[in-house]
Amino acid sequence: MRVGELSKRSGVPIPTIKYYLREGLLPAGAATAANQADYGDEHLRRLLLIRALIDVGGVSVASAREVVTALGTYADDPLELLGAAQSAVTPRHRPDRETPEWQAAKQRVLDLIAARGWLVYPLSPSIDLVADALTAAASLGATELFDNLGQYADSAASLAAAEVRTVLERPDPAARMELVVLGTVLGEALFSALRQLAHQHESARQIGIPEAPPQKNPGIAQ
Amino acid sequence: MRVGELSKRSGVPIPTIKYYLREGLLPAGAATAANQADYGDEHLRRLLLIRALIDVGGVSVASAREVVTALGTYADDPLELLGAAQSAVTPRHRPDRETPEWQAAKQRVLDLIAARGWLVYPLSPSIDLVADALTAAASLGATELFDNLGQYADSAASLAAAEVRTVLERPDPAARMELVVLGTVLGEALFSALRQLAHQHESARQIGIPEAPPQKNPGIAQ
Known part of the structure; x- marks a missing residue:
């Protein structure tokens, strides 16, 4: 499907999709012409996952990228993947731990x-x-x-x-x-x-x- | 106490304390001279509360300000205060709710x-x-x-x-x-x-x- 169709089916605006593509959250589609690409169901699914993490989970774009990267990297190590997902929902600042x-x-x-x-x-x-x-x-x-x-x-x-x-x-x-x-x-x-x-x-x-x-x-x- | 003592006792760096003062999270101290102010135990306590919200709770500075404001505003309405505290730990983006x-x-x-x-x-x-x-x-x-x-x-x-x-x-x-x-x-x-x-x-x-x-x-x- 074209990016417009991907946007319509996912409910994610086209500029946001392009942002996710640039930021590496979403893999590139198959190039069909200059400035045109074809996207599949796996792109739609990935988009829904990203929006669930960000909109519902309150995860940052950077953390969402870590999670989708971990999904690829730790495809057969559930404990490592769990660690990556847990780290995405964890605040970054750290209080004093030397006391x-x-x-x-x-x-x-x-x-x-x-x-x-x-x-x-x-x-x-x-x-x-x-x-x-x-x-x-x-x-x-x-x-x-x-x-x-x-x-x-x-x-x-x-x-x-x-x-x-x-x-x-x-x-x-x-x-x-x-x-x-x-x-x-x-x-x-x-x-x-x-x-x-x-x-x-x-x-x-x-x-x-x-x-x-x-x-x-x-x-x-x- | 002076701001240096407040910083030492709270573990919060002086520039951060000044930032909280500017942003209205921390009430001003009593002015004792040009560019000098005196802070009390209530300032120390407020600082510890702010750091607990931000460092441990993962709350943003803006949300922490809302919570401390609500603590003053709803001093005798626990249900309203609960709402303000709950809203501070809630992600801001909203998915499509028209479906x-x-x-x-x-x-x-x-x-x-x-x-x-x-x-x-x-x-x-x-x-x-x-x-x-x-x-x-x-x-x-x-x-x-x-x-x-x-x-x-x-x-x-x-x-x-x-x-x-x-x-x-x-x-x-x-x-x-x-x-x-x-x-x-x-x-x-x-x-x-x-x-x-x-x-x-x-x-x-x-x-x-x-x-x-x-x-x-x-x-x-x-």
Whole structure:
């Protein structure tokens, strides 16, 4: 198909498609004439994947490129691909990790991992990210937020077990790898939004519903 | 304290503090002389909060400003403050929501909310975000990822119930409001990182551990 048809079927504007081509997120089409190229279903699919990562997952263009590159590079190494997808949804700045408070928080995470027998790389950046959140809460006197770290770990473990099972049900390895990426990025976006709804519900339930809802929100469901 | 002491105690470089002052994230100190100001513990605390939002929560500077502004504006309206904190951790781009597929996904979310009796605003952006994730997965033929939407809702509900309970245990309303913000942003960062660890564990467990771990990861814990 021509680029106009690709744009129409994907809902992505032509200038954006050209930008993705220049930036290497989308492979070039087959040249058919000067300034003309033919695109296939694999381009359409790749475009939908890029838009899912960027629009729904909140991933940057640079991180989306890393993920699609990883999809090609680690076509038969699910653990490496998982690392690339996880890194794409992870903030880039890093707080100070040289403090004794941070080291103690990290030890708490390592103890949790050991107690549960979780099979993870000891140098995994995710361990440091948990320690970052614990340290930030402690520095603001909010340690009670994560007193019950085990409950977060329980929820994460039961969701992850189901998600990995779903991925392994796919017989085709290439399709399976795409599901790893989608499960990581879309699963995080979906859970984050459901958690927001659950917070609204629990706040309304435990605090009580305000008599008149704010003007921009015309009513309370249910 | 002087700005140098504020920088030392917060770990935030002086140019960054000046940037936050210019951008309105940090209130001005009390002027003591030309080009000199005195800062108090409330400035230190605000700086730690800003760094927690940006470094650990991955929130942009603009969104962090919205959150600290909301902390002042909605000092006695926890539901409005919750909305501001939630919006800060939400990606800005929006996929196409005019399609029948998206409308069907949204209906599925509304049905879930109704079935559970969740008290949420029917116009809440979080409802649309869940529908975004469902639609993106469906457009890539990955509907099986979210076949079990109820399991995600269960996990979100049990975490949110505990989190709101923790917040309400604080007697001081101002301290309570800060906990709403920290719980939303840090709780999301913490859960996301734990979910990544759980994915690594479940992948290793269900697929099997590779014989030689990749070079950049020197070993498998536990």
